[in-house]
Amino acid sequence: MNFTDLQIPFDEAENYFKPNNKEKLNRLFYKDRNYNKLLNDTTYFLIGEKGSGKTTYCAYFCNNNVNNTRSRRYPISVDDYNKIIQMKKDGKLNYTHYVTLWKAILSL
Known part of the structure; x- marks a missing residue:
């Protein structure tokens, strides 16, 4: 792999909601220990500090059918x-x- 082949993630995860960036997120997304916790039936909210990855998780789950679950986001401005x-x-x-x-x- 050449240095020029490296893919840098976006600074703002909002970019991953755009259809042409869905595949990029799927290639770069890292499933850490929290990933499986989010799939539990008893998990309803994802709360964290700014920059902790909440929007990235949201984009990943909204862009993919994970465990036969389709996710949607309802942003509040x-x-x-x-x-x-x-x-x-x-x-x-x-x-x-x-x-x-x-x-x-x-x-x-």
Whole structure:
């Protein structure tokens, strides 16, 4: 292998959601010890610090049918989050509505 043949991963995992980059992710994706934990029936959330690989895992599972499971992502933007917080501050969401709203978002 020549140095020019090396493939460098993207800095931003968002690029792996693009159809023409799916194969690149499949070639570069490293299945660490957490991979099998994510496949457990009892795993519902992937939480971690910025840069810990959450988006890369999401892209990998969304791009591939893993263990007969098809994954989808439902991104919540900072603007969406801020709108919810502002509605709460403005008194447009009581505690029950606020909790119900977050349960619905997390259940997606």
